[in-house]
Amino acid sequence: MSYDDVEIEDMEWNDEIQAFTYPCPCGDLFQITKAELKIGEDIARCPSCSLYITVVYNPEDFQEDQPPQTQNLGLAKGASAVKVA
Template sequence: MHWDRQNANAKCTMRWPPTTEFSYHPDKSVATNPIYEADAAYRILEAWDVLRSPEKRKAYDSRLQATRLKQDAVVNAEVDLDDMDYDEAVHAYSTPCRCGGRYAMTEEDLEYGADTVGCDNCSLRIRVLYYVVEGNEEEEI
């Protein structure tokens, strides 16, 4: 589920579901496809639950950002995570871009499997190479 209202405030999200949800509620609408209507109502309520909870919303936004970072894009270089600078204060890895900007990837991005990152100053992107360690297994990303 993707929401263009990522910056909607709590007041907006609290009043949003009743009118939207009722238009898809199986008891409140004349359904041409009852299965679709029930699924739509469920997805709306699920989205509302995420949007009204600051913790769930932050986790959703992080997963969405990581998904966007992992999408296929033109990659200008590959950089090993070990070659990047680590900032303990913000829990992020970074490396300079040739334009003078920086590529930065947070630990949270890495946890969600992101492997590409854009420069904060230009349109260049890099692929960050690292291993995911789970138990005794290592998987290269």
């Protein structure tokens, strides 16, 4: 069982270690990287003790770059739009 459930918004981004961090009772920091979040990891571990927390976040916020959504113009497959001046 995790020590606590923590919202990602309550964690701080640390540029030095390139990870989201949250204070651990032992005095160190729980840590989780963006790469871990992208693969669905939700456990942030403390490197100094055995405690860990569950990070609550929306996995879609950390997915790889998605192609932009295209708008359906209602054209039949193979049809093209004509620009009228």
